[in-house]
Amino acid sequence: MRRWMMTGLAILAVATPASAAPETWLVSVDRWGNAEHGLLTLESRDGVLSGRFGDWALEGRKDGDRLAFAATDSYGVPYRFEGTEADGVLTGWADYPDTSNAGPRVRHGFSARRLEMPTGAPGRRTYAPERFSNTFTADLAPVMVIQPGDVVATRTVDSGGIDEHGDVVALYGNPQTGPFFVAGAKAGDVLAVHIRRLRLNRDYADSLDGVTGRAMSLGLAARSADLGKRVRWRLDRAAGTARLENPPEKLKDYVVPVRPMLGGLGVAPDFGFAEQSAGDTGRWGGNMDFNGIGEGATVYLPVFQPGAMLFMGDGHALQGDGETTQWALETSLDVEFSVEILPSRPLAAPRIETQDRITVLGQSSSLDEAARAATGAMIQWLEQDYGLSVSEASLILGTAAEYRIATLAGRNAGLALSLEKARLRDVPRRTPTTD
Secondary structure (H helix, E strand, O other): OOHHHOOOOEEEOOOOOOOOOOOEEEEEEEEOOEEEOOOEEEEEEOOEEEEEEOOEEEEEEEEOOEEEEEEEOOOOOEEEEEEEEEOOEEEEEEEEEOOOOOOOEEEEEEEEEEEOOOOOOOOEEEOOOOOOEOEEOOOOOOOEEEOOOOEEEEEEOOOOOEOOOOOEOOOOOOOEEEEEEEOOOOOOOEEEEEEEEEEEOOOEEEEEOOOOHHHOOHHHHHOOOOOOOEEEEEEEOOOOEEEEOOOOHHHOOOEEEOOOEEEEEEEOOOOOOOOEEOOOEEOOEEOOOOOOOEOOOEEEEEOOOOOOOEEEEEEEOOOOOEOOOOOOOEOOEEEEEEEEEEOOOOOOOOEEEOOOEEEEEEEEOOHHHHHHHHHHHHHHHHHHHHOOOHHHHHHHHHHHOEEEEEEOOOOOEEEEEEEEHHHHOOOOOOOOOOO
16 A cells, blocks of 8 residues: 555645745645645646645646646556635545555545745744643644744643643643644654753642552552642742742751753654544653753654644653652743754654763553663664664663663653763764664
């Protein structure tokens, strides 16, 4: 089956006057209940349409608010579209071939919404969130189209949907800011997300007392029946510290330095995957809850949809390894980030790079499986970037690997495997291949 024909959110450009610049639209084709997305550009000159549908050339006609065009695949088979534009929305039918049998064709509904593509050099962009998402999905309209090199300033709310003013502005369950559509990103690419600035924007955070189930012994569980209560922390933004608002006597002098982090960071999963809850994780990132995803970190994620569709949220003022209290110090954050699009290459798991470490994040239903996933992903990274064999990579891991529990609180357990860059200084790093 020619699965490659169309994989993510589509972009459609429509120009009306002969000399008008193309317009850009976000297109979704309903493939038997699954939204399939892809890139499409159209240009109109005196009613004649031209452009591309993915890698395929197309041609057609535009008559007022009605459009009809066909794109021909590499086998010479046409994919036909007919639609009507009204108020910035295009709706209609896509006529597709049966990919298993020559001759039969199927009609699918499609819709499109106009996008404002960035022009000119990258610059500073600001997005004040107006809505939030409780899923990682390609089916939402993007909140902003950005380009590599833009520095984007935005905000996240806490896991309960509470903003910097203490107002409930979103549903609980790790509501995410986004999605941001990254111009030029396509399926198979790698998206590098640079977290340039991460700051507290309110003076309190909430956590729970108690121990999450994965870390709870039977004996401890018997003594913890009354735990799980909300605990308020006061944040001193000037001093960069947190202390309990109503501490028990033995913790009245307990003060900890804050280290803001993003619990949630992810892109839209591939076609055929259901919307993923903002509490879930996968190769696309998600609710990773790894305390190494803070200011100065770069997170590498595989792209499955055009535009990547980037989300972020679930801010924490501080989190110990594992998020053992189920909630970390949940709070809202001011975020500044930028992105790069890197060449296509396989990524078995999310990667995180800081000034002194490279880290992969294994995520699975058990810590054993998470350890296997992390180990395989780090060996893949050493193969790609350092040209090492599995044997050679194993010797690096055997002498330098640092395994840390990233999270125990989510539906998946997370295990971070890190290597200090200093341990690799005598192993030349090379330009990654697409193998």
